[in-house]
Amino acid sequence: MLAGKHCVITGAAQGIGHAIVETFIAQGAEKIYAIDLNMDAMTDWQDHAIIQPVALNVCDRDAVSSWVQTLHQQNAPVDVLVNNAGITRDNLLTKMTESDWDAVIDVNLKGVFSMTQAIAPLMLEQEKGAIVTLSSVVGTDGNIGQTNYAASKGGVIAMTKTWSKELARHGAKIRANCVAPGFIETPMTANLPEKVIDMMKAKTPLGRMGTAQDIADAICFLASDKASFITGQTLKVDGGLVI
Template identity: 45%
Template sequence: MKLENKVAVVTGGAKGIGMEIAKAFAKEGAIVIAADMGDMAYEEKNVHGYKLNVTDSEGCKAFFDEIISKFGKIDILVNNAGITKDAMTRKMTDEQWDAVINVNLKGVFNLTRYVGPKMEAQGSGSIINISSVVGLFGNIGQANYAATKAGVIGLTMTWAKEFARKGAQVRVNAIAPGYVMTDILKTVPQELLDGFAKLTMLGRLGQPEEVAKVALFLASDDASYITGQTISVNGGMRL
């Protein structure tokens, strides 16, 4: 039980990668709050759903206050909530740009601005930001998404310095998944999925559970000396 007595918050925790992270944490003893705008796609002991729009700063503060009032602490924060609105740069609308920036970048800031200092005050904690292979290499038609996921890596390195500067054992790391079989990819034609798989050294797409295992490692004491890092979980993708 690697996370026994820990309180964890996972944004975008209703389905996909967030769901698998929440379930993995709960099975290792954590109390998990899965914050999401959508309905929970599953039931798991010790995973509690909470409706939250991460772009709403006041809503994030109210959520933070409620969790602290109920549990007294937050040991783990996974900033996983994210969206895509793809278009070539010359065709990208203001709405597409702003929506992705607000969820994927501002949303990460909105919750961490409260949770990070709390972890610093309590002397420990683990923040895990979900970036993307696109944040490392870029991708045609995803200027908005790539910008946010690269920004998340910058936030990760900054917060690793900020929240540990007074000696607190607060660790901040990022995970950069490659092509992972979530609901989004299930709508993609098989020939394209086969092409994505060929881009990897392992010759296959990833599974959400494989990202969750890395998140579990980073959340636990097994990663007690790892901070400010971005771990790629992409099967050896070559872009």
């Protein structure tokens, strides 16, 4: 599905990001730049023939720009960008601190903007590419205690719709889409109380939490040429949680 593709994946070290990397390999990707700050979690990939671990902070615009410029100087193509890096700092509106607001917006929204802004010129030069960004059903429908997260994930949907129009204006085959997960089994949800997990399962028509693989498969499809006529869309992968 991804044969010959050169891919950049942020937040690659664990959870959904790790599953994306492994799925892309299974689907024939030729090169994967696995971006994360947690290099210890990527030691198994250090000598991998396909994966190149990259220590990079998506919030550091200068570092992002410098790294992408290196790719350009090496004439390294980027066929797929997956904006997966994200954090949460949950609290009620009346209790949320400015630092918690800033941290989530910086990673989840500005980080996505910075990575895409840096890589888009490479795709425009190639006149092709696929951008897939992780949003959330919280970004489409909101959630108590997640004002910052909802704003960031709603923001990436709006940016994605804009990019789908802007980057294809002059005939370039560049697509931009979002995947909006529902309640997913990840390290971020592993420590939730069992009663909370049971409640979310009960609210989900398919009766279970999603897996990182469920999300990775959806991203792989949107990144592939099988989705060549799909752009500007947000695909909910939530077991029917939000309908």
